[in-house]
Amino acid sequence: MAMKTLWALIVGLSGLLLVGASQPPTSLDPGAVASPEGYPVRNDLLVRSCGACHQMDEEGRMSRISFLRKTPEGWQASLQRMVALQGVRLDPATAANIVRYLSNEQGLAPEELRPVHFEVERRRVGMEYPDDNTLETCGACHSMGMAMTQRRSPEEWELLAATHQGYYPRVDGQRFRRGGARPGEFPVERALEHLKEAYPLATREWAEWSANRGPARIEGDWILEGWEVGRGAVFGRVEITPVAGSADEFTTRIRYHYPEDGETLVREGRVILYTGFQWRGRSTEVGGEGAASRMQAEGTRGELREVMFVERDWGEIHGRWFTGAHDEFGLDVRLRRAGSAPVVAGVFPESLRSGSAPTELRIFGAGLPVDLRPQDVELGQGVEVEAVVASHPDSLRLRVRVSGEAPVGARDLRLRGQVVPRALVVYDRVDYLVLEPFAGLARIGGIVMPKQYQPFEAIAWHSGLDGRRGTDDDVRIGRVAVTWDLVEYPVTFEDDDARFVGTIDARGLFTPGADGLNPERAGDRNNMGDVWVRARHRPEGEGGRVLEARTHLVVSAPLYMHWDNWMLEPEVTP
Missing domain, CATH: 2.60.40.10 (Immunoglobulins)
Known part of the structure; x- marks a missing residue:
């Protein structure tokens, strides 16, 4: 504790000295911009834990805290920084309560998070950003997603730049105040203008979502379809059960299958739904058939973190599951609600070669007909369903033959009147x-x-x-x-x-x-x-x-x- 306090003191003092020595432009003066915005804090734990430093005004707004909106990861990072650099002591229950409150009351709306959901999914993507100066100023050290997943008042964007200068004093010479487009203009000034305009604290999207947000009704059975790089398609089922006494916690039981290598895994997990749509969960493998999965073999002991996005109609959930220790390993996952009507999740293999020997085609889904006949399935010109090998409500096995004259291209799957567009492709060669x-x-x-x-x-x-x-x-x-x-x-x-x-x-x-x-x-x-x-x-x-x-x-x-x-x-x- 003493070392942490000393370190926080050293960083704080050196930051002030270095900011003063570098003589930042007037626009970076925290007192230069006043903001009438801000959200009153109505959480006693937050006030007691943070009120010693973050003063509350007559409207119940706490300094700094009330003028930010972030994802759960963003708020957790703020708490971690307070612990590491300011000597704050929080027990896990208090910290979790604060993160949940701030994520729910000062989070992001679905429309705000959707374009940058890759950041919280820990997904590597190549992206184009509309403002080159901001990309070069901020993206030189971290993903632009770190900025895009925040909303701040104008003053808070200024304070964020000042915080960077305090903690990372070399940033002025590296980028903030180097290489301006015009004499006397610094890149950080232009970047701040852009960030204030692009990511303001108050938005129509957040106002509308806050007014409409309520407990998400996601309990029930769901169909899983996904993809893992190196292993291919995955299909399965997810059972979501509410936790008694909680409006935003759920348990999950997941069973999914890799048709390419034949492995089946069962997982059990727990989920918190932040802001009414942000799924954050962890699941652990409790049993499996076949060889150990790649992710387990890499030392993850079968635990996966789950970051997903619940759509407004509660009919679809999508995102990514990854290992945490090595987030380069993971699955892209899509869940669709299983109802009384048959639902097709996908087929395996995803392509059939013309003129080849009869091939087994598997159809995965929920509520599939167990009394299926070959004539109930259509796959277009040149593809004949010779037999139904096996039938189960979650999967069907068919034997199909593709003629040598079958046209190349995508095929729709017609299953007793249900149509799945572009369910598979027919090809005659690999180019x-x-x-x-x-x-x-x-x-x-x-x-x-x-x-x-x-x-x-x-x-x-x-x-x-x-x-x-x-x-x-x-x-x-x-x-x-x-x-x-x-x-x-x-x-x-x-x-x-x-x-x-x-x-x-x-x-x-x-x-x-x-x-x-x-x-x-x-x-x-x-x-x-x-x-x-x-x-x-x-x-x-x-x-x-x-x-x-x-x-x-x-x-x-x-x-x-x-x-x-x-x-x-x-x-x-x-």
């Missing part, structure tokens, strides 16, 4: 491969800092009717089996990155090398570098032809600055 993701990033580690892995998968494509690769009529065939290896990405003479950066296994999972100096490498260099990831595929029945695809992989330094503040003591983490 090219695409590796996903389109570029990879891994980080060395394992000694001082954790490793960051990078999974890949190969997707086969048909060039479509025009026969040209990369045009709009191309047909996605789906995942195919490939052989993987690493190829040198030459940057310097006698470049040898491919020997040291790491290894890629038969599943397409890249494991980086260890952090620190490597005495086996010239100059005792570390194991960083960049390489080509190469995949080779030999299409069946195409005379031994081999297709090849590559993607660029950067193996970088460990992530020393972790914005989740993972070094906090467990007993004070909400």
